[in-house]
Structures are given as C-alpha cells and as structure tokens.
Amino acid sequence: MRPTFCSRWIPVALAVAAAVTLLNGCYSGPRVRRADRTSSIVDYLYPGANRPIAPASLPVLKLPLRVGVAFVPTSDRASPGAYAPPSAISEMRKAELLRRVAQAFEGRDYIASIEIVPSSYLRPGGGFQNVDQLQRLLNLDVIALVSYDQLQFTDEKRASLAYWTIIGAYFIQGNKNDTQTLMEAAVYDIASRQLLFRAPGVGRVTGSSTLLQVDEKLRGDAGAGLQLATDDMIANLKTQLDGFRARLKTTPDAVAKIEHRAGYTGGGSSEPWWALGLIGVLGWTRIRARRTARRSSAR
Amino acid sequence: MTRALQRSWGTLLVALVLGALAFSPTTSCYGEYTRGAIARGEWWRLWSGHFVHFGAWHCFWNIVVTLIAGLQVERRAPIWTRVFLALSPGLIGAMLFVTTPDLERFRGFSGVAAGLVAAWAALDYRDGKRSRATLVAGILALKITSDVFSSRLLLSAAENLDVVPSAAAHLAGVISAALLGIAWAGARIFVVKNQLHRVPTITVRKQASGSSDAPAPIHRSDCCSTPFK
Numbered sequence: 001m002r003p004t005f006c007s008r009w010i011p012v013a014l015a016v017a018a019a020v021t022l023l024n025g026c027y028s029g030p031r032v033r034r035a036d037r038t039s040s041i042v043d044y045l046y047p048g049a050n051r052p053i054a055p056a057s058l059p060v061l062k063l064p065l066r067v068g069v070a071f072v073p074t075s076d077r078a079s080p081g082a083y084a085p086p087s088a089i090s091e092m093r094k095a096e097l098l099r100r101v102a103q104a105f106e107g108r109d110y111i112a113s114i115e116i117v118p119s120s121y122l123r124p125g126g127g128f129q130n131v132d133q134l135q136r137l138l139n140l141d142v143i144a145l146v147s148y149d150q151l152q153f154t155d156e157k158r159a160s161l162a163y164w165t166i167i168g169a170y171f172i173q174g175n176k177n178d179t180q181t182l183m184e185a186a187v188y189d190i191a192s193r194q195l196l197f198r199a200p201g202v203g204r205v206t207g208s209s210t211l212l213q214v215d216e217k218l219r220g221d222a223g224a225g226l227q228l229a230t231d232d233m234i235a236n237l238k239t240q241l242d243g244f245r246a247r248l249k250t251t252p253d254a255v256a257k258i259e260h261r262a263g264y265t266g267g268g269s270s271e272p273w274w275a276l277g278l279i280g281v282l283g284w285t286r287i288r289a290r291r292t293a294r295r296s297s298a299r
Numbered sequence: 300m301t302r303a304l305q306r307s308w309g310t311l312l313v314a315l316v317l318g319a320l321a322f323s324p325t326t327s328c329y330g331e332y333t334r335g336a337i338a339r340g341e342w343w344r345l346w347s348g349h350f351v352h353f354g355a356w357h358c359f360w361n362i363v364v365t366l367i368a369g370l371q372v373e374r375r376a377p378i379w380t381r382v383f384l385a386l387s388p389g390l391i392g393a394m395l396f397v398t399t400p401d402l403e404r405f406r407g408f409s410g411v412a413a414g415l416v417a418a419w420a421a422l423d424y425r426d427g428k429r430s431r432a433t434l435v436a437g438i439l440a441l442k443i444t445s446d447v448f449s450s451r452l453l454l455s456a457a458e459n460l461d462v463v464p465s466a467a468a469h470l471a472g473v474i475s476a477a478l479l480g481i482a483w484a485g486a487r488i489f490v491v492k493n494q495l496h497r498v499p500t501i502t503v504r505k506q507a508s509g510s511s512d513a514p515a516p517i518h519r520s521d522c523c524s525t526p527f528k
Contacts, residue, residue, distance in 0.1 A: 258463075266399075266465035267353055268407025270364035277438045278367045278416065285431050 037089075037150040037222070039074040041186050044145070047125030059189035059196065059256040061141065061248075063110050063264070067187075068140040069098050070117035072147040073124040089148075089226065094119055097230050101146055101185060104237045110245065115140060128193055135190045142196065144187045146233075150225060152218055153178045160211070169211040177217055179205040181225035183233045187240075189256070196256070199240045201233025309381035310369030314362050317408055320350055321358035327351040332392055332405035345392030351406045353462055361408040368415035375422050379483050383418070387411050387475045394471035402465065410468035413439060414476035421480065443469045 071094045089097075095116065102114045115138050123130050131143055154177045162168025181203040187196045203225045209217035247255045304311070320326055332348025333341075352358035373380035391410040395402060416439045423432035446466035 264401060264403060264463060266395075266402045266405045266407075266468065267357060267462040268349065268361065268405070268409035268412075268468045269357060269464045270360040270409040270412055271442075271464070272360055274438065274442045275360050275363040275367065277441075278364060278435065281431060281434045281438065282367065282371075284434075285428075 033154055035152045035218075037074060037148070037152075039072040039147045039149075041072055041145050041147045041184070044072045044122070044125060044147075045127055045131070045188075047127055057192050059192040059194045060259055061189065061256045062259045064112035065110060065141045066113045066115070066139060067105055067111055068115045068117045068134060068138055068143040069102050069105070070122055070134070070143060070145055071098060071119050072145050073119065073122050073126075074148075091119060093223075093226070097226070098146065100230060100234060101144065101237065104234050104241065105144070108241065108245070110248070117143075128190075131188070131190055140190060142187060142189055144185050146183065146185050148181060148183045148226065148229065150179065150181045150222060152180075152222060154209075154214055154218060157208075163211050171210060173208040173210050175209045175211060175214050175217075177205075177207050177209060177214070177221055179218070179221040179225040181205075181222075181229040183226070183229040185233055185237050194256075197240045197244050199233055199237035201229045201231070201236055203228025203230075203232060306377055307370050307373050309377070309384050310366060310373050313369070313384050313408075314366055317350060317352070317358055317362050317365070321352050321355055327406065332395065332402075334396070334400075334403050337396060345396060346389040348392055348405050349388040349408050349411055352408070353406050357407060361412055364412040365408060365415065368412060368419045371419045372415055372422060375426070376418070379479070380415075380418075382483070383414065383476065383479050384411065386479065387414050387472065390475040390478070391468060391471040394474065395465070395467055398471075399465075399467045402467070405465060405468065407465070407468065410465070410472035410475075413442070413469040413472035415472075417473040417476045418480065421476075439473070443473075 071089075074089070095118075098116045102116055105111050105114045117134060117138065121134060121137070134140060134143065154175050156163075157174050157176050159172050160174030162172040163174055168174070183201040183203075184198060186198040188194065189196055205221040205225045205228065207217060207221060244255070248258065320330070330344065330347035330351045332344050337344050352361065369380065369384070372383075388408075388411055391414075392405075395405060416435060420432045420436040420439065423429075423435060443466055446464045446469060
C-alpha cells in the first residue's frame with residue numbers, strides 16, 4: 001500500500017512541532033533579566049523606621065580613635081528566571097575588601113587601631129543595638145560600615161537569533177551584560193550615632209557573552225565591578241579622611257568635641273595669636289610712651 | 300649694642316638653641332619628654348623635653364614668645380631670668396610628671412615662655428606699669444583658659460594632629476615662675492639681713508638739715524623692695 005500524503009507528512013510535522021517546543025524550552029526569545037545584590041546601611045541601622053533617628057548630640061571623639069570596619073549584612077533579589085543566581089559575596093572576598101578598606105585608615109596619627117569585624121557579628125536589621133554590642137565586644141569608638149548595591153542586567157541582541165540554531169548558543173555572543181556597582185563606606189561615631197563622613201565608590205562593567213557563558217560571565221563581571229567600585233571608594237575614603245582631619249583642625253567644635261585618652265601627646269605651644277597679642281601690647285606701650293613724651297616736651 | 304647683648308644674652312642663647320634643635324630630629328627623639336623613658340630612669344627628659352619641638356612652626360612661635368617676654372624680663376632682672384631659664388624646664392617637667400599621668404609624650408618651650416610672660420606682668424606691676432601688666436596677664440590668662448576649655452588641636456604642629464596644647468605645662472610655667480620669684484625674693488631678704496647684721500657700720504645718710512650726728516633711719520623697704528634684681 002502506497003503511503004498517503006497525510007501518512008508521509010504527519011510524522012515530519014510532529015517532529016518539527018516537537019523540535020520547536022523543545023527549542024522554546026531552551027530559548028524563549030529576547031528579554032531583559034536583572035539581578036540585584038544589596039546591603040543597605042539604612043535597613044541595617046534603622047530597621048522598620050520610616051525616618052532615621054536624629055543623632056543624640058555632638059560626637060565626643062577620644063583621640064586616637066579605635067576603628068572597626070564591617071560589611072553590612074546583605075540581601076539578594078533577582079528577577080524571575082535571572083541568569084546569574086543571586087549569591088552574596090563570599091566571606092573570603094569580604095575579608096579581602098575590608099582589609100583594603102582598613103589599609104586606608106592605617107598610618108594616620110589620630111587612629112590607634114583598626115579592627116576588621118567578621119560578618120557573623122552583624123545581624124540583619126540589628127540596628128544600633130547590634131553596633132553597641134560590637135563596641136563593647138571589640139572596644140571600638142567609631143565604625144566604618146561598608147555597604148554595596150550591585151545591579152546586573154543581561155539582554156539579548158539581534159545576534160541572539162542565532163541561538164535558534166543551537167550551535168549559535170555556543171559560539172555567537174548574543175547577550176549584552178551590564179554590571180553596575182555602588183559601594184559606600186559610612187563612618188559612624190557609635191556613642192552619639194552621628195555620621196562623621198561617607199565615601200562612595202562606583203564601578204561599571206559591560207560586555208558580551210554567548211548564551212551558555214552568561215552565568216560565568218556575570219559572576220566574573222560581579223567580581224570585577226566590586227573591585228572597581230572598591231578602588232574608587234578607597235580613593236574617596238582617603239580624601240574624606242584627609243578632609244575630616246582638616247575639619248577637626250580648622251573647625252573642631254563644629255565636627256566633634258575632642259578628648260584625649262591616656263597616653264596622649266602634649267605640646268607646649270605658643271600660638272600665633274598669643275605672640276601677636278604680646279607684640280601688640282609692646283607696640284601700644286611704645287605709642288603711648290611717645291605721646292606722653294611729646295606732650296611733656298610741648299609743655 | 301654690646302650693653303644690650305650683655306643684658307639679654309640668656310634669652311638670645313636659649314632662642315638660638317631652640318632654633319638649632321628644631322632641625323635635629325634625632326635630638327628631638329632622645330630629648331623629648333616620654334613618660335615611660337623617664338620612669339625607666341632617663342630623668343634628663345624632664346628638662347630636655349622643653350627644648351625640642353614637633354615642627355618648624357611649633358618651634359617658631361615658641362621662640363617668638365620667648366624672645367618677646369624674655370627680653371622684657373631679662374632687661375630688668377637679668378640674673379633671675381637666667382636662673383629661671385636654666386631651672387624652670389626641669390621644674391615644669393617634674394610638675395607634669397607628677398600631675399598629668401595621662402601625658403605620655405611632650406615637647407615644647409611654651410611652658411617656660413608662659414613663666415616668662417607671668418614674670419613680665421609681675422615686673423610691670425612692680426614698676427608701676429599697671430595697665431600693661433593687666434594686659435599681659437590678661438593675654439596669658441586667656442591663653443591658659445583657651446587651652447583648658449577648647450578642644451582645638453595643636454595648630455602650630457601642623458603635621459601632628461594628635462598633639463594637644465598642654466594647659467598643664469603653661470600653668471606649671473606660671474607656678475614655677477612664681478616659686479622661683481618667691482625663692483629669689485626670700486634669698487635676697489636673707490642675704491640683705493645677714494649683711495645688715497654682719498656689717499657694723501653701714502652707709503649713713505646725713506640729714507640735710509638738723510644735727511649732723513643723728514643718723515638717718517634705714518627703712519626695710521630700701522633693701523628688699525626689688526626682689527627680681
């Protein structure tokens with residue numbers, strides 16, 4: 001019996017339908033996906049508060065300062081079906097970043113010690129109660145809280161049409177990736193809950209990848225973005241530390257009240273105004289003596 | 300010129316030494332007041348700590364005040380000034396060691412300079428220049444008060460943020476000037492009294508009018524009114 005038209009083409013049609021269905025499972029057309037890794041200082045210090053609580057008073061800084069450096073606890077969010085599975089930065093990476101931040105504080109005469117606080121010591125939403133615990137535990141005066149916000153986008157270019165061929169998914173770079181990182185170090189006086197200064201840092205990494213390399217590429221970009229943002233933040237942190245030092249010297253009463261702990265260094269200082277005041281007294285005496293002499297000679 | 304130098308060489312010598320030591324960091328390290336080292340027996344640091352500084356500006360302004368006050372005082376009380384310049388650094392250092400256990404390191408001549416300013420005010424008061432004495436004393440009081448109550452850092456030592464002006468050193472300088480002034484006056488009274496007792500005949504001023512045999516009375520104030528000389 002000769003096969004009919006239907007009996008010849010039905011299996012072919014079914015095979016094509018099955019292939020399309022399967023391909024759709026792998027690739028469902030161009031779209032934008034995003035992943036967001038964030039650690040917010042506000043969420044950590046003021047959990048559940050609509051407005052940050054006003055600082056208690058002018059900070060009293062006991063020089064030299066004992067500084068703690070810590071990463072604010074993270075929370076990860078991802079859009080459904082995001083390529084890169086959201087994951088926090090590893091503890092090893094955090095420790096490495098904190099070491100670099102700590103180095104920015106080193107070698108400054110008004111800083112006595114720098115303590116890197118392990119992430120396990122910070123509770124998500126722990127607030128200043130948590131910071132107070134750290135203060136007592138590690139004997140700190142000031143804490144530098146490092147937070148970051150990393151957004152990763154991946155969307156498909158026209159070249160992604162080649163993914164339909166399956167082979168294209170291996171060799172054609174049809175995905176455009178964009179990683180934007182914002183880091184911030186906020187330095188707080190623990191006792192007064194006052195923000196002393198902050199230093200932001202930004203980093204942006206863009207690139208392309210094949211469909212099958214997206215995860216790997218985005219992970220690499222996340223690391224590179226953090227590195228760039230950290231470099232930028234540390235440069236800004238150094239500027240802010242120098243600026244803070246200058247403010248302490250020029251307008252100390254506006255920044256903080258300075259006290260000195262045991263073992264401080266004192267200087268016998270004759271300041272310019274004192275010397276000029278005494279010179280002024282001498283000048284005034286001389287002028288007065290001349291006037292008196294003139295008057296007596298006139299008589 | 301020579302006479303002026305004779306009347307002020309003590310202050311000028313000290314200013315010269317301060318200036319020379321400002322450019323010698325090694326000497327500054329070995330000479331500075333360091334509580335731990337003093338406790339270990341390096342007693343010279345009580346004295347030498349005043350002659351070294353934290354920076355050029357720190358030294359410069361101390362020299363300026365020392366010259367202003369020192370020349371005023373040495374002109375009128377040369378020996379006392381030289382004794383004060385020699386002894387007061389040690390006295391001030393000892394007072395700091397006893398009264399300020401929190402002070403670990405110290406440098407600067409302003410404690411001695413504060414003592415000189417106090418002596419200047421005292422001499423002015425003695426010599427009847429009351430208004431200038433009040434002004435000088437007022438400026439000194441303002442300086443010490445600002446050091447006590449202000450949280451300002453040591454601006455003269457621009458490179459050292461954690462260095463604070465030591466109000467204790469300035470107070471100690473004033474106290475040491477007062478102590479040495481009292482000691483000096485006491486010594487003079489003692490010497491003059493002894494001379495009065497030992498010398499049987501003293502200068503007798505004859506009265507212009509009246510009996511030539513009657514000696515003029517010698518007042519105690521004639522001998523002891525100028526303790527600083």
